[in-house]
Amino acid sequence: MEEILIISNYYPPEKGAAANRIEQLALKLYQNSYKVSVICPLANYPKGALFPEYKGKFSVTEKRDNITIKRLWIYPSVSKNIFIRSISVLSFSLSLFIFLLFKKTPQKVIVQSPPLLLSFLSIFVISLKNKKIILNISDLWPMAAIELNALKKGSLSHKFSLFLECYIYKKATLIIGQSTEIITHVHSIFPKKDAFLYRNFPDHNVSKIELIGEKDETxxxxxxxxxxxxxxxxxxxxxxxxxxxxxxxxxxxxxxxxxxxxxxxxxxxxxxxxxxxxxxxxxxxxxxxxxxxxxxxxxxxxxxxxxxxxxxxxxxxxxxxxxxxxxxxxxxxxxxxxxxxxxxxxxxxxxxxxxxxxxxxxxxxxxxxxxxxxxxxxxxxxxxxxxxxxxxxx
Structure with missing residues:
Protein backbone atom coordinates (compact mmCIF):
# COMPACT_ATOMS: atom_id res chain seq x y z
CA MET A 1 0.00 0.00 0.00
CA GLU A 2 1.52 3.32 -1.11
CA GLU A 3 1.94 5.94 1.61
CA ILE A 4 0.86 9.57 1.36
CA LEU A 5 0.98 12.38 3.94
CA ILE A 6 -1.42 15.34 4.16
CA ILE A 7 -0.40 18.53 5.99
CA SER A 8 -3.34 20.72 6.97
CA ASN A 9 -4.24 23.44 9.43
CA TYR A 10 -7.68 21.85 10.00
CA TYR A 11 -9.04 18.35 10.56
CA PRO A 12 -12.07 16.84 12.33
CA PRO A 13 -13.29 16.81 15.03
CA GLU A 14 -12.90 20.48 14.08
CA LYS A 15 -15.93 21.87 12.26
CA GLY A 16 -16.31 23.65 8.95
CA ALA A 17 -15.71 23.26 5.24
CA ALA A 18 -11.89 23.23 5.50
CA ALA A 19 -11.79 20.32 7.98
CA ASN A 20 -14.46 18.39 6.05
CA ARG A 21 -12.64 18.93 2.76
CA ILE A 22 -9.32 17.54 4.03
CA GLU A 23 -10.97 14.59 5.77
CA GLN A 24 -12.80 13.74 2.56
CA LEU A 25 -9.56 13.85 0.58
CA ALA A 26 -7.89 11.56 3.12
CA LEU A 27 -10.77 9.07 3.11
CA LYS A 28 -10.96 8.95 -0.68
CA LEU A 29 -7.23 8.29 -0.95
CA TYR A 30 -7.58 5.50 1.62
CA GLN A 31 -10.48 3.99 -0.35
CA ASN A 32 -8.18 4.01 -3.38
CA SER A 33 -5.55 1.88 -1.59
CA TYR A 34 -3.29 4.56 -0.12
CA LYS A 35 -1.97 4.44 3.41
CA VAL A 36 -2.86 7.95 4.58
CA SER A 37 -1.51 10.01 7.46
CA VAL A 38 -2.31 13.60 8.42
CA ILE A 39 -0.35 16.24 10.34
CA CYS A 40 -2.45 19.02 11.86
CA PRO A 41 -2.69 21.13 15.05
CA LEU A 42 -4.37 19.97 18.24
CA ALA A 43 -8.07 20.51 17.51
CA ASN A 44 -9.14 24.07 18.39
CA TYR A 45 -11.18 25.51 15.50
CA PRO A 46 -13.46 27.52 15.26
CA LYS A 47 -13.53 28.64 18.91
CA GLY A 48 -9.78 29.20 19.19
CA ALA A 49 -9.54 26.99 22.29
CA LEU A 50 -8.27 23.42 22.56
CA PHE A 51 -11.00 20.79 22.54
CA PRO A 52 -11.28 19.21 26.03
CA GLU A 53 -9.71 15.90 24.97
CA TYR A 54 -6.52 17.70 23.82
CA LYS A 55 -5.99 20.09 26.73
CA GLY A 56 -2.69 19.71 28.56
CA LYS A 57 -1.13 17.70 25.72
CA PHE A 58 1.86 18.61 23.59
CA SER A 59 1.10 16.16 20.78
CA VAL A 60 -1.33 13.33 20.07
CA THR A 61 -1.24 10.42 17.63
CA GLU A 62 -4.58 8.78 16.91
CA LYS A 63 -6.53 6.74 14.37
CA ARG A 64 -9.73 8.07 12.85
CA ASP A 65 -11.51 6.02 10.18
CA ASN A 66 -8.25 4.23 9.25
CA ILE A 67 -6.38 7.54 8.89
CA THR A 68 -3.35 8.08 11.17
CA ILE A 69 -3.45 11.61 12.57
CA LYS A 70 -0.53 13.36 14.24
CA ARG A 71 -1.70 16.45 16.12
CA LEU A 72 0.98 18.94 17.12
CA TRP A 73 1.07 21.70 19.72
CA ILE A 74 -0.46 25.07 18.95
CA TYR A 75 -1.18 28.19 20.96
CA PRO A 76 -4.79 28.54 19.79
CA SER A 77 -6.49 31.88 19.23
CA VAL A 78 -9.15 33.56 17.12
CA SER A 79 -8.30 36.97 18.56
CA LYS A 80 -8.72 39.98 16.27
CA ASN A 81 -5.39 41.23 17.64
CA ILE A 82 -2.91 40.60 14.82
CA PHE A 83 -0.02 40.10 17.27
CA ILE A 84 -1.84 37.35 19.17
CA ARG A 85 -3.01 35.72 15.93
CA SER A 86 0.57 35.79 14.64
CA ILE A 87 1.80 34.02 17.78
CA SER A 88 -0.83 31.34 17.21
CA VAL A 89 0.25 30.76 13.60
CA LEU A 90 3.93 30.77 14.54
CA SER A 91 3.40 28.28 17.38
CA PHE A 92 2.09 25.55 15.07
CA SER A 93 4.58 26.57 12.38
CA LEU A 94 7.42 25.89 14.81
CA SER A 95 5.95 22.53 15.88
CA LEU A 96 5.47 21.52 12.26
CA PHE A 97 8.92 22.66 11.17
CA ILE A 98 10.67 20.63 13.88
CA PHE A 99 8.51 17.56 13.23
CA LEU A 100 9.13 17.56 9.47
CA LEU A 101 12.84 18.23 9.90
CA PHE A 102 13.52 15.25 12.14
CA LYS A 103 10.79 12.72 11.32
CA LYS A 104 10.63 10.36 8.37
CA THR A 105 8.03 11.37 5.79
CA PRO A 106 6.47 9.39 2.89
CA GLN A 107 7.61 9.98 -0.67
CA LYS A 108 4.36 11.78 -1.51
CA VAL A 109 3.12 14.76 0.52
CA ILE A 110 0.00 16.90 0.04
CA VAL A 111 0.36 20.40 1.46
CA GLN A 112 -2.73 22.53 2.05
CA SER A 113 -2.63 26.26 1.26
CA PRO A 114 -3.53 28.66 2.78
CA PRO A 115 -2.18 29.39 5.40
CA LEU A 116 0.83 30.58 3.38
CA LEU A 117 3.38 30.43 6.19
CA LEU A 118 2.55 26.81 7.02
CA SER A 119 2.65 25.74 3.39
CA PHE A 120 5.94 27.61 2.91
CA LEU A 121 7.64 25.92 5.88
CA SER A 122 6.26 22.51 4.91
CA ILE A 123 7.44 22.79 1.33
CA PHE A 124 10.82 24.23 2.37
CA VAL A 125 11.60 21.18 4.53
CA ILE A 126 10.00 18.57 2.24
CA SER A 127 11.85 19.90 -0.82
CA LEU A 128 15.14 19.33 1.04
CA LYS A 129 14.12 15.67 1.36
CA ASN A 130 13.40 15.41 -2.38
CA LYS A 131 9.76 14.31 -1.97
CA LYS A 132 6.87 14.66 -4.39
CA ILE A 133 4.98 17.78 -3.27
CA ILE A 134 1.30 18.12 -4.19
CA LEU A 135 0.15 21.64 -3.34
CA ASN A 136 -3.60 21.80 -2.67
CA ILE A 137 -4.81 25.40 -3.10
CA SER A 138 -8.28 26.19 -1.78
CA ASP A 139 -8.00 30.01 -1.82
CA LEU A 140 -5.60 32.46 -3.45
CA TRP A 141 -3.56 34.26 -0.81
CA PRO A 142 -2.53 37.05 -0.56
CA MET A 143 -4.99 38.07 -3.31
CA ALA A 144 -8.03 37.10 -1.20
CA ALA A 145 -6.64 39.01 1.80
CA ILE A 146 -6.42 42.16 -0.32
CA GLU A 147 -10.01 41.73 -1.55
CA LEU A 148 -11.20 41.23 2.04
CA ASN A 149 -9.26 44.32 3.20
CA ALA A 150 -7.32 42.11 5.60
CA LEU A 151 -4.03 43.16 3.96
CA LYS A 152 -2.94 46.46 2.44
CA LYS A 153 -1.71 46.23 -1.14
CA GLY A 154 1.95 47.14 -1.46
CA SER A 155 2.62 46.82 2.27
CA LEU A 156 5.59 44.91 3.65
CA SER A 157 3.27 42.08 4.71
CA HIS A 158 1.81 41.95 1.23
CA LYS A 159 5.23 41.78 -0.42
CA PHE A 160 6.34 39.06 2.00
CA SER A 161 3.16 37.08 1.27
CA LEU A 162 3.78 37.37 -2.47
CA PHE A 163 7.27 35.95 -1.92
CA LEU A 164 5.81 32.99 0.02
CA GLU A 165 3.19 32.41 -2.67
CA CYS A 166 5.74 32.43 -5.49
CA TYR A 167 8.04 30.09 -3.56
CA ILE A 168 5.43 27.42 -2.86
CA TYR A 169 4.19 27.43 -6.48
CA LYS A 170 7.74 27.11 -7.76
CA LYS A 171 8.79 24.30 -5.41
CA ALA A 172 5.60 22.22 -5.69
CA THR A 173 5.92 19.20 -7.96
CA LEU A 174 2.37 19.82 -9.11
CA ILE A 175 -0.69 21.77 -7.99
CA ILE A 176 -4.34 20.93 -7.47
CA GLY A 177 -6.69 23.91 -7.31
CA GLN A 178 -10.35 24.06 -6.38
CA SER A 179 -11.41 26.46 -9.12
CA THR A 180 -10.48 27.20 -12.70
CA GLU A 181 -9.54 30.71 -11.54
CA ILE A 182 -6.92 29.23 -9.22
CA ILE A 183 -5.44 27.21 -12.10
CA THR A 184 -5.43 30.33 -14.31
CA HIS A 185 -3.66 32.35 -11.60
CA VAL A 186 -0.97 29.69 -11.09
CA HIS A 187 -0.32 29.55 -14.84
CA SER A 188 -0.05 33.35 -14.98
CA ILE A 189 3.03 33.02 -12.71
CA PHE A 190 4.37 29.62 -13.81
CA PRO A 191 2.88 28.81 -17.25
CA LYS A 192 4.46 25.33 -17.43
CA LYS A 193 3.51 24.17 -13.92
CA ASP A 194 1.38 21.01 -13.88
CA ALA A 195 -1.93 22.09 -12.35
CA PHE A 196 -5.21 20.16 -12.09
CA LEU A 197 -8.76 21.06 -11.11
CA TYR A 198 -9.91 19.36 -7.90
CA ARG A 199 -13.41 20.45 -6.87
CA ASN A 200 -14.74 20.19 -3.32
CA PHE A 201 -17.37 17.62 -4.24
CA PRO A 202 -19.10 15.95 -1.28
CA ASP A 203 -19.43 12.23 -0.63
CA HIS A 204 -22.81 11.88 1.07
CA ASN A 205 -23.50 8.28 -0.03
CA VAL A 206 -27.11 9.29 -0.64
CA SER A 207 -28.75 7.49 -3.55
CA LYS A 208 -32.14 9.16 -3.36
CA ILE A 209 -33.54 12.41 -2.08
CA GLU A 210 -35.57 12.31 1.12
CA LEU A 211 -38.14 15.07 1.52
CA ILE A 212 -39.75 15.76 4.88
CA GLY A 213 -42.55 18.26 4.58
CA GLU A 214 -43.80 20.55 7.33
CA LYS A 215 -47.53 21.00 7.93
CA ASP A 216 -47.38 24.71 7.07
CA GLU A 217 -46.25 26.25 3.78
CA THR A 218 -43.53 28.45 5.29
Missing part, protein backbone atom coordinates in the same frame (compact mmCIF):
# COMPACT_ATOMS: atom_id res chain seq x y z
CA UNK A 219 -40.41 28.43 3.14
CA UNK A 220 -37.37 27.75 5.31
CA UNK A 221 -34.08 29.11 4.01
CA UNK A 222 -30.90 28.14 5.85
CA UNK A 223 -27.27 29.12 6.10
CA UNK A 224 -24.90 26.53 7.56
CA UNK A 225 -21.20 27.22 8.00
CA UNK A 226 -18.61 29.63 9.29
CA UNK A 227 -19.88 32.91 10.71
CA UNK A 228 -16.82 34.92 9.71
CA UNK A 229 -15.91 38.16 7.99
CA UNK A 230 -15.70 36.63 4.49
CA UNK A 231 -19.26 35.24 4.64
CA UNK A 232 -20.89 38.46 5.84
CA UNK A 233 -23.77 36.69 7.59
CA UNK A 234 -24.19 39.46 10.19
CA UNK A 235 -24.65 42.03 7.41
CA UNK A 236 -27.06 39.64 5.72
CA UNK A 237 -29.14 39.50 8.91
CA UNK A 238 -29.16 43.30 9.07
CA UNK A 239 -30.19 43.93 5.47
CA UNK A 240 -32.40 40.99 4.55
CA UNK A 241 -36.08 41.93 4.50
CA UNK A 242 -38.47 39.01 4.93
CA UNK A 243 -41.06 40.83 7.03
CA UNK A 244 -44.47 39.96 5.68
CA UNK A 245 -43.07 37.20 3.46
CA UNK A 246 -43.76 33.48 3.73
CA UNK A 247 -40.08 32.93 4.58
CA UNK A 248 -37.88 32.18 7.59
CA UNK A 249 -34.08 32.33 7.74
CA UNK A 250 -32.32 29.72 9.91
CA UNK A 251 -28.62 29.91 10.79
CA UNK A 252 -26.30 27.07 11.81
CA UNK A 253 -22.63 27.55 12.65
CA UNK A 254 -20.05 29.35 14.71
CA UNK A 255 -17.41 32.01 14.23
CA UNK A 256 -16.36 35.57 14.95
CA UNK A 257 -19.78 37.10 14.10
CA UNK A 258 -21.77 34.73 16.29
CA UNK A 259 -22.23 37.11 19.24
CA UNK A 260 -23.28 40.00 16.98
CA UNK A 261 -25.84 37.81 15.24
CA UNK A 262 -27.29 36.52 18.52
CA UNK A 263 -27.50 40.06 19.89
CA UNK A 264 -29.28 41.31 16.76
CA UNK A 265 -31.82 38.47 16.84
CA UNK A 266 -32.56 38.93 20.53
CA UNK A 267 -33.02 42.71 20.11
CA UNK A 268 -35.72 42.36 17.44
CA UNK A 269 -38.65 39.98 17.64
CA UNK A 270 -39.94 40.44 14.09
CA UNK A 271 -36.84 39.41 12.10
CA UNK A 272 -37.94 35.80 11.50
CA UNK A 273 -34.28 34.81 11.80
CA UNK A 274 -33.39 31.85 14.03
CA UNK A 275 -29.95 30.82 15.25
CA UNK A 276 -29.34 27.13 16.10
CA UNK A 277 -25.60 27.09 16.85
CA UNK A 278 -23.12 24.50 15.58
CA UNK A 279 -24.17 20.93 14.83
CA UNK A 280 -22.25 17.84 13.79
CA UNK A 281 -22.37 17.33 10.03
CA UNK A 282 -24.52 14.18 10.07
CA UNK A 283 -26.90 15.63 12.65
CA UNK A 284 -27.13 18.84 10.63
CA UNK A 285 -28.05 16.94 7.47
CA UNK A 286 -30.86 15.19 9.37
CA UNK A 287 -32.11 18.53 10.71
CA UNK A 288 -32.06 20.10 7.25
CA UNK A 289 -34.34 17.50 5.66
CA UNK A 290 -37.36 19.66 6.45
CA UNK A 291 -35.76 22.83 5.03
CA UNK A 292 -36.19 24.21 1.52
CA UNK A 293 -33.37 26.43 0.21
CA UNK A 294 -29.67 26.93 1.04
CA UNK A 295 -28.33 30.48 0.92
CA UNK A 296 -24.62 30.81 0.10
CA UNK A 297 -23.31 34.36 0.69
CA UNK A 298 -19.91 36.02 0.43
CA UNK A 299 -19.27 39.57 1.61
CA UNK A 300 -17.27 40.35 -1.51
CA UNK A 301 -16.38 38.60 -4.76
CA UNK A 302 -13.13 36.72 -4.04
CA UNK A 303 -11.16 35.66 -7.11
CA UNK A 304 -10.43 31.93 -7.06
CA UNK A 305 -12.95 31.07 -4.34
CA UNK A 306 -15.83 28.69 -4.99
CA UNK A 307 -17.78 27.98 -1.78
CA UNK A 308 -17.99 24.22 -1.22
CA UNK A 309 -21.54 24.78 0.07
CA UNK A 310 -22.70 24.95 -3.55
CA UNK A 311 -21.68 21.32 -4.04
CA UNK A 312 -22.48 20.24 -0.47
CA UNK A 313 -26.13 21.29 -0.48
CA UNK A 314 -27.08 20.84 -4.13
CA UNK A 315 -25.91 17.23 -3.71
CA UNK A 316 -28.53 16.89 -0.99
CA UNK A 317 -31.15 18.35 -3.33
CA UNK A 318 -31.34 21.90 -2.01
CA UNK A 319 -31.86 24.79 -4.42
CA UNK A 320 -29.04 27.32 -3.98
CA UNK A 321 -29.61 31.04 -3.46
CA UNK A 322 -26.10 32.19 -4.38
CA UNK A 323 -24.96 35.62 -3.27
CA UNK A 324 -21.20 35.58 -3.77
CA UNK A 325 -20.14 36.42 -7.33
CA UNK A 326 -17.27 34.87 -9.30
CA UNK A 327 -16.99 31.30 -10.52
CA UNK A 328 -19.75 30.16 -8.16
CA UNK A 329 -22.27 32.15 -10.22
CA UNK A 330 -21.24 30.28 -13.36
CA UNK A 331 -21.64 26.89 -11.65
CA UNK A 332 -25.12 27.72 -10.32
CA UNK A 333 -26.18 29.04 -13.75
CA UNK A 334 -24.68 26.19 -15.82
CA UNK A 335 -26.23 23.44 -13.69
CA UNK A 336 -29.51 25.27 -13.02
CA UNK A 337 -29.08 24.94 -9.26
CA UNK A 338 -31.23 27.88 -8.16
CA UNK A 339 -30.94 31.65 -8.08
CA UNK A 340 -28.02 34.06 -8.41
CA UNK A 341 -27.85 37.51 -6.83
CA UNK A 342 -25.01 39.97 -7.63
CA UNK A 343 -22.65 40.09 -4.65
CA UNK A 344 -23.56 42.90 -2.24
CA UNK A 345 -26.82 43.76 -4.02
CA UNK A 346 -29.35 43.52 -1.19
CA UNK A 347 -32.07 45.21 -3.25
CA UNK A 348 -31.90 42.39 -5.78
CA UNK A 349 -31.66 39.81 -2.97
CA UNK A 350 -34.85 41.06 -1.34
CA UNK A 351 -36.62 41.10 -4.72
CA UNK A 352 -35.58 37.48 -5.30
CA UNK A 353 -36.84 36.55 -1.82
CA UNK A 354 -40.14 38.23 -2.57
CA UNK A 355 -40.48 36.08 -5.71
CA UNK A 356 -39.42 32.89 -3.91
CA UNK A 357 -41.98 33.50 -1.15
CA UNK A 358 -44.85 33.11 -3.66
CA UNK A 359 -43.76 29.62 -4.75
CA UNK A 360 -45.74 26.65 -3.41
CA UNK A 361 -43.86 23.90 -1.61
CA UNK A 362 -44.83 21.45 -4.34
CA UNK A 363 -42.89 23.50 -6.91
CA UNK A 364 -39.85 23.71 -4.62
CA UNK A 365 -39.97 19.96 -4.04
CA UNK A 366 -39.91 19.31 -7.78
CA UNK A 367 -36.95 21.68 -8.08
CA UNK A 368 -35.19 19.73 -5.31
CA UNK A 369 -35.58 16.49 -7.25
CA UNK A 370 -34.15 18.05 -10.43
CA UNK A 371 -31.18 19.57 -8.57
CA UNK A 372 -30.44 16.32 -6.74
CA UNK A 373 -30.38 14.43 -10.04
CA UNK A 374 -28.09 17.01 -11.67
CA UNK A 375 -25.69 17.12 -8.72
CA UNK A 376 -25.41 13.32 -8.58
CA UNK A 377 -24.31 13.36 -12.21
CA UNK A 378 -22.12 16.50 -12.29
CA UNK A 379 -20.45 16.50 -8.85
CA UNK A 380 -19.11 12.96 -8.59
CA UNK A 381 -16.16 12.77 -6.20
CA UNK A 382 -15.32 9.14 -6.94
CA UNK A 383 -15.05 9.79 -10.67
CA UNK A 384 -12.95 12.92 -10.07
CA UNK A 385 -10.55 11.05 -7.78
CA UNK A 386 -10.13 8.13 -10.17
CA UNK A 387 -9.34 10.52 -13.05
CA UNK A 388 -6.69 12.32 -11.00
CA UNK A 389 -5.13 9.03 -9.90
CA UNK A 390 -5.13 7.89 -13.53
CA UNK A 391 -3.21 11.08 -14.41
CA UNK A 392 -0.70 10.21 -11.64
CA UNK A 393 -1.52 13.34 -9.63
CA UNK A 394 -1.38 11.39 -6.35
Missing amino acids: IRIFYAGLLGIAQGVFELCQKIDITGLNIELHLFGDGSEKNQIEALISSKNDLKIYFHGMQERKALHETLKSFDIAIVPLKTRIYGSVPSKIFEYSSLGFPILYFGGGEGETIVHEHNLGWVVPVGNYKDLNEKLNTISTKPKSELNEKKKEIFKEAQKAFNLDYQMKMLIKKEVF
